[in-house]
Every structure is written in C-alpha cells, then in structure tokens.
Amino acid sequence: MSLPHPVLASFGGAIEFIFTPQNSNVTGGNKVGGFDKSLELVLKHLEVTVIALAIALIVALPLGLYLGHRRKGELFAVGIGNAGRAIPELAVIALVAVLVGVGLKTVAPALAILGIAPILVNTYVGVSQVDPAAVEAARGMGMSELDIMRKVELPLSVPTVMGGVRAAAIVIIATATIAPLAGVETLGDFIINNNVYGKNGLLAGAILVALLALTIEGLLALLQNRLTSDGLKLKTV
C-alpha cells in the first residue's frame, strides 16, 4: 500500500502550488507560483489560443468553403491536410523564435499555421459532400452562389467543419504550451522553466494545461451542438 502514497503527495503539492505561492531555490527568497500567477498564465494561454484559432479560421474557412463549393482542388486540400499532420510543432515554434523573433505577434501566426490544415481539409470535405440535390434545389430557387455557400452548404456541413475546428483548437492549445520558448508566457512556463518552479510547478502546469484543453474542447462540442440544425441531428443518431 505504500506505492500510491508518493504519487498522491506529488499531485497534492502541485495543487497547492496552483493556489499558494511556494518557496523556490533559485529566486533568492521570492516565492513562485500561486493563484495570481496561475491565472495570469491561463489567461495568456487562452489569449494566444484564441488569436491563433481566429487567424486560422479567417484563412482556412473561406478557402475550404470556396474549394468545396466548386469541388475543385481536392488534391490541394487533402495534400495540405496530410502535410500539416507531419509538421513537427516544436520545429515551427523554434524556427519562428530563431528566425522571425519572439513575442505574441510572431507566435500567434505560427500557431495559426498549425490550425489551418485541419480546418481547411474538414471544410473542404464537409462542403463537397453536401447532397448535390440540395444545392440544385437552392439554385433552382434563385439563390446566388454566395447564398448557397452561406445558407445551404455551410449549415449542412457544420459537424464536419466543427470537427476540423476542434482538431485545430487541440493542436493550438497543445503547441501554445511550448510558446515560452518564443517569449510568450503561457502555462508552459511552469513546465519549461521548471528549474524556477520546481517539480510542483511542473505538475501544476501539466494539470492546468490538461484542464484548459478539456474545457475548451467541451465548450466547442457544445457550440457544435448548438450550430447543428435539428434536422441533421435526427440523421446522425
């Protein structure tokens, strides 16, 4: 029975670190961690995630919608998707930090690059798989091509598109954890500068990042549910 005890103690120490500042052996008497610091890092993590996801959406959603609507560029969209999965996140952050510079202005676009591929592919696939009969009907009713995209194809492909958005959010939150390497103090600060924060900080960072990712993912799942029309839900039970 002695095995689980040190493990539980580690988690206890980490949770204490999140709420109350702890002694550190490198800051010369200054305490580290605590609730204010944790909150500050959570907010920074959220900020960079939201900005990056917004950039990715602005780039990938219209492009995927257009290509899917014209049913053109399948090789391009799928190729981007496959190549996107193979890009090592660490290398992207490192290259941006070393070549372009550090800070939110360079990190957010770099994270956005990682989010573009899943949104683009899923939007393309979702829109191009919309029943052609529905599109023809809309065209017959006199809808413009833009209206068809906005009012027919996009609503019908919400589940697939949102799948891409959620995948993008996951990769962006995960990669934002290493953003401190490029000068943005996210929750990864507790992990990467663990010589300052110690083992409690390391585990505290991991707990907070995991909770943040699960919360965002849960909220996006709710949003997807709200955006999906009731008619579609019947079919996909």
Add this chain to the structure above:
Amino acid sequence: MASPFLIAAGEVGGDFFHERSSGTLPCQAQSSHLFCWDWARENIDRYGTPTVQHLEIVLLSVVIGFVVAFALALIAHRTRWLQPPLLTATGVLYTIPSIAFFFLLLPVTGFGRDTAIIVLSVYTLQIIYRNTMLGLANVPDSAKDAARGMGFTDRQILWRVELPLAIPEIIAGLRIAVVSTIAIATLVVFIGAGGLGTQIYGSGNLTFPTSIVIAMAIVMGMAFLFDLGLLTVQRLTTPWRRVRAL
C-alpha cells in the same frame, strides 16, 4: 539504455563522415541564416542516433497503440453498449496535450522513454479505434448474409469477411496515427526520451536554424515514407479495391 534492436544503425556516428572544423563556420555565425550547407555537410552524422531513437519510439508506440485499439474495437464490435463510452474515453485522452500528459505521468513512470511511449501510444488509440469501427460498420450486410448462407460461423465472418473488407479504413487510420506520431515524437525531448527533438531544443536551448531545418526535414521525410509504405500495403492487401483508394 541500450536499445534492443537497430543497435548497429544507432552506432553510426562519431567521426564516421567528416572531421568537424574547429570554431564557428562563417554562415553559422549569422543567426538569420536559414541554412548553412557547410555545417550540414560536416554535422549530418549527429542525426544518426536521434533518428534511430525517434524511429524506435514511434514504432513501439504505434504497435502498442494498434494492438490495444484493435482489441478494443473487436470487443466493442460484439458488445455494442461499449461503443459510446469507448469513443468518449479515447477522445478525452486524445484531447490532453502531449506535454501535459508527459508530466502528469511523471510522478508515476518518471523521466525517460517509457513515459514517452505510453503517451504516444495512448494518442493513437482514438484514431485507430474509430477507423476500425467505421470499417466494420461499412461492411455491406449482403456480404455478411452471403457468408452466413455459405455456413460461416460468426468468428469466420469476422476474420474472413468483415475485417478484410475493413482494411482500407483500418489502414487509413493507421496512416494518420503513424504520421502524427512521427511529428509529435519531437516533443519527447521534454521528458528526456531523446529523438529528433534534441536537435531542435537541446540542453535547455533552441538550436540554430540549420539544425532545426535538418531535424524538421528528417521528421517530415520519415512521415512521408511511412505514409507511402502504408498506402502500398493497403493497395496490396485489397486487390479488389484498385479503382480508388484515398
């Protein structure tokens, strides 16, 4: 720790290729220089051991992940009420960012390769499980009926009809799992498990552009080769589906 296999390839290194220049090369000194050929030519041997480590971690993770996910899928195929909870569970595990996952396991499994392999194999579960279930669900009822009419037992139908017909989806899942694991495995440097990430972020610092670019190129090249290899396996194992396999 000595690796159980590929040890010979792992030992390529040292002065095998070239002697290194002493001091800093001219193009290496400029930090804005994207690629320094002279450095690359002299130092390419540094990448031998990390590449082998990377490959070992990826292969072990994907094999373990595949065995577990495939077993889960076969169980869920028979026990239908297990399907929604299994999908949710693998989805939740997939959502936890890998670096966080490494350090959540730190008090339990410690620094090193074991933790890396556990986390990476857990990541492959969702995609392999989901695609295997999708493949099994896509098998036409007529094929199963025909097999039953020929006197096949349930087990024979599973292994000789349903699973072979599900191969395209299963391999599609495996391709995604392998490619993303190769990319994510650069992060195992943070838990002290080596791999190509060491050439991007080594001893607490980012390395310089040339080294990052080489590591990135090896990672993406490895992903491309494995993707191509699995695509070939898929073509060879499903000769009846030559028409279009994406």
